[in-house]
Amino acid sequence: MPSDLSVRAPALPVLRLPGLDALARLLRQVGPAALLFLTILVVWEGVTRAGFVSPLILPAPSDVAATFVAAAPRLFTHLGWTSMAALGGFVLGNTMGFALAVVFVHLRLGRLTALPLAMMAQAVPIVAVAPALLLWLGNGVEPKLFIASFLVFFPMLVNAMRGLSSADDQVAELLHTLSADWKQRLLMVRLPAALPFVFNALRLSACGCFVASVVAEWVASTTGLGYVIVFASSQYRMTEVWCAVLLCTAASLCVYGLVCLAERLAMPWRRERPATA
Numbered sequence: 001m002p003s004d005l006s007v008r009a010p011a012l013p014v015l016r017l018p019g020l021d022a023l024a025r026l027l028r029q030v031g032p033a034a035l036l037f038l039t040i041l042v043v044w045e046g047v048t049r050a051g052f053v054s055p056l057i058l059p060a061p062s063d064v065a066a067t068f069v070a071a072a073p074r075l076f077t078h079l080g081w082t083s084m085a086a087l088g089g090f091v092l093g094n095t096m097g098f099a100l101a102v103v104f105v106h107l108r109l110g111r112l113t114a115l116p117l118a119m120m121a122q123a124v125p126i127v128a129v130a131p132a133l134l135l136w137l138g139n140g141v142e143p144k145l146f147i148a149s150f151l152v153f154f155p156m157l158v159n160a161m162r163g164l165s166s167a168d169d170q171v172a173e174l175l176h177t178l179s180a181d182w183k184q185r186l187l188m189v190r191l192p193a194a195l196p197f198v199f200n201a202l203r204l205s206a207c208g209c210f211v212a213s214v215v216a217e218w219v220a221s222t223t224g225l226g227y228v229i230v231f232a233s234s235q236y237r238m239t240e241v242w243c244a245v246l247l248c249t250a251a252s253l254c255v256y257g258l259v260c261l262a263e264r265l266a267m268p269w270r271r272e273r274p275a276t277a
Helices: 018-051 061-106 108-122 130-137 142-165 168-178 182-219 225-234 236-266
Strands: none
Touching: 018 061, 018 108, 018 168, 018 225, 061 108, 061 130, 061 142, 061 182, 108 142, 108 182, 130 142, 130 182, 142 182
16 A cells, blocks of 8 residues: 655744835835836936937936035925915815805805806916906915915815715714704714815815915015026026926925825725735
8 A cells, every 4th residue: 555655844934024014015006106207217317418308498307406405495495485375275275165065065045156156266267367466465475375275275165065965865864863963964974975075175285285386476476486486497597497396396295195194094994905815
């Protein structure tokens, strides 16, 4: 009778380190984007150094980095002024948009009368009326706040109205039978249903508020990254222009990241669950 003389070695336990797993997940998430970004920088540097594009149009990344190091204190000072107007408009516009959405959802008369006017105001070219805003509000931070809040107001209004209206009618009727007032129905039913729409508007506003602030600084201002872009462009200092553009982009991405983090904390049930083997 044949016998199996082979001896199977016991399986060794697999040592898994939480830190290495987190690092691997991070590399899988940001690795492709980082590789693409580095590829763009290398191609950009090569094209400009080879003379295919004029430095007045597209300066080399190394030249932009050198200018940024030399002018960093002044650029960050102007970034502070731009961020103050952008974040102020972000808070003010989103707060007003959400508050008005709550009013329109609960008051049918207000929705029928004021909502069409609000939608018509969205079509106003704010850049065209910016000189008039400077005459009304002065040459300080007030017109920047107004323009930034004006541009982020409408995304919040539309998204918040849609989210508040998407609440489960059966749950709302149940709370109504339990004698819940409109505030309780708002906090327990409408607001949780509106959170995905609200954060969608906040993500749009995170970048839009900086764009609005820079555009307002183009018209008439002596501070801010918009002023730096206009003044440096008039003197053909394109490396400084690109420094201001990239710095404004980085600031808006930081605000976007904070909004995404707040979304994960406010809605933990929407987080992706790790796949189990």
